[in-house]
Amino acid sequence: MSYRRAVVPTMNNQNPEVTREGITERLVCKADDPATVEEIVHAGFNADSHSGGLAFVSDRRLSIFAYGGSLDYSVDPGNRDDRVAAIEGFWRRQQYKNRPLALADVSDYHRAAIAALEADAAGIDELPAQDRYGVTDIALGNYVYVLLRRRAAEPTADSALRALAADDSLLNLGENDRPPYPCHPCPVCGRLAIGRVWQYLSVCEDCYDKSICENGRPVAGYNESWLGTGFKAVHLDDRSTCEQTTREGRVWIDGIECAIGEAKFGGVYIGVEDTPASSPYGE
Ligand SMILES: [Zn+2]
Ligand SMILES: [Zn+2]
Numbered sequence: 001m002s003y004r005r006a007v008v009p010t011m012n013n014q015n016p017e018v019t020r021e022g023i024t025e026r027l028v029c030k031a032d033d034p035a036t037v038e039e040i041v042h043a044g045f046n047a048d049s050h051s052g053g054l055a056f057v058s059d060r061r062l063s064i065f066a067y068g069g070s071l072d073y074s075v076d077p078g079n080r081d082d083r084v085a086a087i088e089g090f091w092r093r094q095q096y097k098n099r100p101l102a103l104a105d106v107s108d109y110h111r112a113a114i115a116a117l118e119a120d121a122a123g124i125d126e127l128p129a130q131d132r133y134g135v136t137d138i139a140l141g142n143y144v145y146v147l148l149r150r151r152a153a154e155p156t157a158d159s160a161l162r163a164l165a166a167d168d169s170l171l172n173l174g175e176n177d178r179p180p181y182p183c184h185p186c187p188v189c190g191r192l193a194i195g196r197v198w199q200y201l202s203v204c205e206d207c208y209d210k211s212i213c214e215n216g217r218p219v220a221g222y223n224e225s226w227l228g229t230g231f232k233a234v235h236l237d238d239r240s241t242c243e244q245t246t247r248e249g250r251v252w253i254d255g256i257e258c259a260i261g262e263a264k265f266g267g268v269y270i271g272v273e274d275t276p277a278s279s280p281y282g283e
Contacts, residue, residue: 018053018054018065018066018067018069020039020054023054023056023065024037024039024056027056027058027063028058030058031058031059032059033059036057036058036059037056037057037058038056038057038058039054039055039056040055040056040057040062040080040083040084040087042055042084042087042088042091044091045087045088045091048091049067050067050068050098051066051068051091051094051095051097051098052066052067052091052094053065053066053067053068053090053094054067055083055086055087055090057076057083060075060076061073061074061075061076062074062075062076062077062083062086064086064087064090066090066094068094068098070094072090074086097165097166098162098165098166099165100161100165101161101162101164101165101171102161103157103161106161106164106171107134107174107175108132108133108134108135109134109135109140109141109144109173109174109175110144110148110160110164110171111133111134112124112127112131112132112133112134112135112141112144112145113141113144113145113148113160114148114157114160114161115127115131115132116131116145117145117148117149117152117155117156117157117160118155118156118157119131120155121145122191122192123138123142123145123183123192124138124141124142124145125138125141125142136175137175139179139182139183140173140175140177140178140179142179142183142192143173143179143180143181143182143183143194144170144173145192146183146192146193146194146204146205147170147194148160148163148164148170149205150205151163151164151166151167151170181194181195181196184196184201186202186203186204186206186207187201187203187256187258187271187272187274188203188204188207188253188254188256188258188272189203189204189206189207189254191204191206192204193205193207195269195271196271196274197261197263197264197269197271198264199273199274200258200259200269200271200272200273200274201271201272201273201274202269202270202271203253203258203270203271203272207253207254207270208270210253210254211251211252211253211258211260211270212251212252212253213233213235213242213244213245213251213252214244214245214250214252215244217235217236217237217242218235218236218237219233219234219235219236219242219245219251220233220234220236221233221245221260221261221268221270222234222268223262223266223267223268229262229266230262231246231249231260231261231262231268232246233245233246233251233260245260249261251270253270256272257272258270258271258272259271259272259273
């Protein structure tokens with residue numbers, strides 16, 4: 001939770017549009033054998049603008065793209081029945097993630113986190129008592145709040161409920177769970193942040209996106225391999241590799257020097273060295 005699972009950031013940070021023409025063009029361009037690119041038509045899946053999408057095989061791979069942006073790759077099973085079964089499995093998972101959730105469907109902790117998100121509160125503890133009804137463990141409430149801030153596209157209840165529907169692990173966090181990490185003040189800006197990687201306290205979500213390299217250019221780290229390991233940094237202006245950041249693992253956020261690198265289990269962390277005296281992790 002202390003880092004993001006990072007893939008090569010796209011130029012505009014948006015998913016390319018999922019259209020038959022656009023995907024065919026991309027797959028033909030990427031395939032070892034362009035002649036293998038073929039759409040696997042599934043009328044119901046293709047027509048469902050909410051949870052559906054498009055499926056293709058290319059080389060020996062089955063790629064399923066949801067109109068909403070998520071995608072799934074697997075080894076092409078090679079026959080029509082098994083391809084359709086894979087598409088239908090993907091479709092069901094998308095329908096589940098897109099199911100409507102109401103405030104009444106989520107726990108007191110989630111409702112308080114949503115109230116904090118809408119109020120842009122520093123923490124759950126800042127809310128008036130009626131907005132954090134039922135929350136007895138403030139640390140857990142703040143943990144849910146920080147994760148929700150990370151997942152929700154907008155600071156609104158609608159957006160938060162959509163993020164919760166799509167993420168069972170966050171939705172099921174409840175009263176009897178201990179937060180796996182206590183929150184700490186972001187070492188750059190002081191907002192709530194989660195996580196520690198080695199001796200580094202992670203920066204918050206807002207700061208995570210503000211890194212610049214030694215030459216003052218915005219940079220982002222990503223994992224070199226599809227497995228989410230290895231570390232490289234690119235300049236966001238022209239996509240060139242930033243040799244300095246890649247080599248030294250240092251960036252600056254609002255003038256504060258931070259460490260950046262591959263997290264323990266993949267992903268990319270950005271943090272500032274913790275001092276034992278102030279550590280919330282009790283070294
Ligand atoms: Zn921050
Ligand atoms: Zn640079």
